Amino acid sequence: MDFARTWLPFLYLYGVGGIAFVLGMVLILRTNALRTTFHRHKKWVYVLLYGFLFYAGLHALFIYLAIGSQ
Amino acid sequence: MDIAVGTSLDRVVILVYFALVMGFGAYFGKYSKNTTDYFFGGRRFAWWLITISIVATGVGSHSFVKYSTKAYQYGLSSTMTYMNDWFFMPLFMFGWLPIIYYTKVKSIPEYFERRFNRTARYLATMMTLLYMIGYIAIQFLTLATALYRIYGIPLMLTVILIAIATTIYMHFGGQTSVIFTDLLQGFILIFAGMFLFFLGIQYLGDHTALSGLKSFWMNLSPEQKLPLAHFNHPPDFNFVGIFWQDGIAGSIGFLFLNQGLIMRFMAAKSVNEGRKAAAVNVLLVLPISAIVVSNAGWIGRAIFNAVPGVLPEGLAANDVFVAVTNIVSSPGVFGFIIAALCAALMSTADTLVNASSAIIVNDIYRPLTKKVKSEKQQLDFARWTSVGVKVIAVILVPFFNSFDSIYEAHGWFHSTFTPPLVVGVFLGIFWKRFTSQAVIATFIGGAFLMILGQFNPELISPFSHGIELRPGRGYSYIGALYNIVVCAGVGVIVALLTKPKSDQNLEGLTIFDVHKLKAIFKGSAVNEEKGEDAIVSWLVDDTEENVMRFSKRDMDRMKANPGDLVYVQDGRWWLGGLKSAHSVYGAPHSEDGIVYINPTHLDHGQFVEGLELKAEKEM
Known part of the structure; x- marks a missing residue:
């Protein structure tokens, strides 16, 4: 399986999608829509970062397993 | 291939299921007292109720067929x-x-009027309605395609019968009925989908789950x-x-423009409950839903590789769902799985019908009616509008039936109606410089360039990322990138050439x-001090003022002051806020553990005599 079949989609997904995610995080933090001084809001920062890493990890794991099963 | 059409037992199971859902939904009609209840469920529900009902909305009947097909062809990438x-x-x-x-907009088009102007609202209304009613028609068509083979009645008659069935419970109950029937149907379709996966694994492992999983992966x-x-x-x-x-286009469209989804979040008791519902939905429920809608295809592929001959070489990919269900399940169970397909249709269609009806009432009827109508008249109009929406959807079914496949019809929809709205709402929220003229140019100029791209695929080529152009069929998915770029391009250019609204506006x-x-x-300073919830008994006060009065000590525990917002609900958590009401703290009294509510709160909350309430300060 070539690069375009395995890791390229992953890099594109979390590269372009990652830009959208980071811009979104920066915007909500800079506009005070999410205030890290609020205890309740601070927890959401962790949830948002966890969500991104959760999906990236899950996709990476399955790509790794698929390559390993060749 | 001649696929299974089910047994008498399967037909009975499906009919019982329809009767159950209609009765369940109609029961909740008593919670719809006005148009706010009818469309938004009174802003009172817990996050978990919203989450499960969103599942049922997101998983349409077309999902099972569409994703099983791709799963069979391409595996886990479905x-x-x-x-x-x-x-x-x-x-x-x-x-x-x-x-x-917090701005209490009742529809996406209403946001367009507040943010831009009335012309933007009407254009958004037209595009949103076309999108949603067409989507309902596709849902009717998908389920009717499966059911008419089972019952042997004509396709269009099946479509009409399905429309009537969903009308019965929606007509009376509105959003509350939608949420509770979707809760039931969400559980059913997740259970049915996972049960099908389990049956498939058992089949592959010769009735042993562990070896079935191993065989599934190996094959x-x-x-x-x-x-x-x-x-x-x-x-x-x-x-x-x-x-x-x-x-990109689909996610923004789903999260920011799906009126049905927006109304579901507005039915949450608070913004924080809405956030919880959204997070759990995307982190937990969507991956489960992906398995639910795709597994028939994966199992089919593994069976095809492991046991040659069970599935024929020439099996049409669209038939995989029914074919695999037939192989791995027994009579009765097959009916149950098809009933889950019904659950998917009914739950998606009812949300869209309620949402379309909300748009017609809020964005056409109210702005164009000169004489102020009573709540009862508006509620009656809303109910009959939902019937009208279904009639139009039924009329549209033959048009969508003329596409080569449901997948193609669905794709055409998304790519045609989503990008201008996506660009309009997204730039409207996140760019103050975006003007009314710019959003109208996005709708009209962007749509024109999109149509141009449909007929001249070479315009899309620079965006194609090396995807092959199919002669006579053009580009399929990557067209969305072209559509977004041209809509955003028109919008940004016009925005830079026109004068934006002031910050005040x-x-x-x-x-x-x-x-x-x-x-x-709230209309005043927010009280963010963190207090405790209070468990109180309730008494009715004959006041018309919208206040709830607690004892001084109870208010101190909740860290609440007169004028703050309060939410009370029946103490039984599993009702998810069904019996609840919002109000304002009034002047305190001296009877600890007692709250005085007014007859409107009682009517709205349907509280049970003798049962305590849980009160919490909102802000």
């Missing part, structure tokens, strides 16, 4: 579209959700185990095209004011 929604969650949870909740090729498709090949299923069509309508929205919603 899950791509269910697992690419996290990128816009920060902007949704902390940008759009508080804006729609998929390495390519079929990959979670993402090939970057740009083949033209009808490639990663980059689907990323732009679904991961945009107050509360962009992300830059989200931190002020609570105060705007």
Whole structure:
């Protein structure tokens, strides 16, 4: 399986999608829509970062397993 | 291939299921007292109720057929579209959700009027309605295609019968009925989908789950185990095209423009409950839903590889769902799985019908009616509108039946109606400089360039990422990137050439004011002091004033002051806020553990005599 079949989609997904995610995080933090001084809001920062890493990890794991099963 | 049409037992199971859902939904009609209840469920429900009902809305009847097909052809990468929604969650949870909740907009088009002008509202109304009613027609068509083979009655008659069945419970109950029937149907379709997966694993493992799982994994090729498709090949299923069509346009469309979904979040008791519902939905429920809708295809592929001859070589991919269900299940169970398909249709259609009806009432009927109508008249109009929406959807079914496949009809829809609205709402929220003229130019000029691209695929080529152009059929998914670019391009150019609204006129309508929205919603300074919840008995006070009166000590425990907002609900958590009411703290009294409510609160909350209430300070 070539690069375009395995890791390229992953890099594109979390590269372009990652830009959208980071811009979104920066915007909500800079506009005070999410205030890290609020205890309740601070927890959401962790949830948002966890969500991104959760999906990236899950996709990476399955790509790794698929390559390993060749 | 001649696929199974079920037994008498299967037909009975499906009929019983329809009767059960109609009765269940009609029961909740008593909770719809006005149009706010009818459309938004009275802003009272817990996050878990919203989450499960969103599942049922997101998984349409077309999902089972569509994703099983792709799963059979391409393996685990069929899950791509269910697992690419996290990128816009920060902007949704902390940008759009508080804006729609606290500004109390009743529809997406209403936001367009407040943010831009009335012309933008009417254009948005037209595009949103076309999108939603067409979507309902596709749902009717998908289920009717499956059911008419089972019952042997003509396709269009099946469509009409399904429309009547969903009308019965929606007509009376509105959003509350939709939420509770979707709760029931969400559980049923998740259970049925996972049960089908279990049966398939058992089949592959000769009734042993562990060896079945091993056999399942071993009988998929390495390519079929990959979670993402090939970057740009083949033209009808490639990663980059689907990323732009679904991961970008689809995700923004679903989170920011789906009136049905927005109304569901507005039925949450608070913005924070809405955030919880959204997070759990995307992090937990969507991956499960991906398995639910795709597994028939994966199991089919593993069976095809492991046990040659069970599934024929020439099996049409669209028939995989029914064929695999028939192989791995027994009579009665087959009916149950098809009933889950019904659950998927009914729950998606009812949400869209309720949403379309909300738009017609809020964006056409109210603005155009000169004489003020009573709540009862408006509620009656809303109910009959939902019937009208279904009639139009039924009339549209033959048009969609003329497409080569339901998948194609659905794709055409998304690519045609989503991009202008996506660009309009997104730039409206996140760019103050975006003007009314710019949004109208986006709708009209953007649509014109999109149509131009449909007829001249060479315009899309620079965006194609190396995807092959199919002669006579053009580009499929990557067209979404072209559509977004041309709509955004027109919008940005016109915005830069025109004069924006003043900050004062945009107050509360962009992300830059989200931190002020609570105060705007409350009408006074926000009390953020963290207090405890209070368990209280209730008594009815004969006042018409919208206040609830607690003892001084109870208010101190809740850290509440007169004028703060309060939410009370029946103490039984599993009701999820069904019996609840919002109000304002009134002047305190001296009887600890007692709250005085007025007859309107009692009527709205349907509280049970003798049962205590849980009260919490909102802000």
